[in-house]
Amino acid sequence: AHRGYDELLAIAGKLQRAGIAVGEIITAGTPAFPCAAEYSGFSASGFLHRVSPGTVIYCDATSLAQLPGEFGYRPAALVASRVVSHPRADVITCDAGHKTVSADAGVPTCVVLGHAELEPLAPSEEHLPMLVGNEAVPKIGDVLFLLPRHVCPTVNNFDDALIVRGGAIEALEKVTARGREAPLVGAAFGREAVLTRT
Template structure:
């Protein structure tokens, strides 16, 4: 914050231990509210505790920026059910905002939604009609898009995939099976099998990958792709797939325009003091 004074930097907190490390800094704080996903945050039913935590932020001399609410647990539902559940959660979120205001605390911003509940978030009237705070929806996957997100998002939004993995056929291990050089070190397997779709080839079904190879089954009666043939894969989960690559080819109208470094991938070097002792 001191180095980049024109930049606003904020952190998520869910208890007072998270506050202590930022005392005396210009860092702002959003309270992370758990909407039932049970990954991080303070449970939304603990309204009194949320109010006290906001007070603790201000007592520590930090700026209380608002509330963060990531309702990513509804991705497997139909669009109608997803919207119903998301809007029910937003009703509870607005009750928290109101409780904070009654107790004298301003809520400047409310941040909601990942990609699955993005349409639900922007259609919620309580956000669209509020003059009390700034509402921000925070979908991330829509930047590149992937097979799962395209299945979740309404088709009328007309999103298209912006990132594909190029692979080549490297083996014909037996009749009805081909193998490509796109194992889980290339296309992330965290979303399950199949890990991807093969664009333009509905007759190919990706099977369980190994580290370096992705076997595919071939439908009966269709031509087997040749060795060396190029295929384009649409990952089911693009985020960890991007993290597998050092560089990306930027293509426009079939021509490679540039090669861009994927600068956010991997890990930073550990911050260690000389002579530090490793612990178990």
């Protein structure tokens, strides 16, 4: 990663020598931000350097696996799910399919907090089957807390979030990232396009 930052500084230097001011450079999403934070070239560069690790705000299973443990990250967004069936001795099903926990990071889509013996399988739209280990099997109606592998699109699946502190519900907050894309009807279909509802 540092070699790439060396090249970035060389480009910024060329721009500055050409009379183009470089006031700020933003690097590094969540996986690479520790490398950017320790790269000494940015502090002596003369421009403002920022990192943009968005996933660390909520944290997810992927980030916890990738980021150094000494950073002390903990999950801040979980999905509450309920066990809805026990179709076989070695399988339970909960009500958290890929419309709930994003499947874009692949299978398993999540980790079940406090239940290392449960192995999430491929979800359907509404349901998530899980292989059960030799431990005590959760009963129908039990609540499971799921830590998504990719939290960003998972959070975007919900209108509201429960804010929990110390095991008690403190507030209900709107997920303000939802519904942010305006339709591009004019640009996509021409100015004379008219939408009708049937």
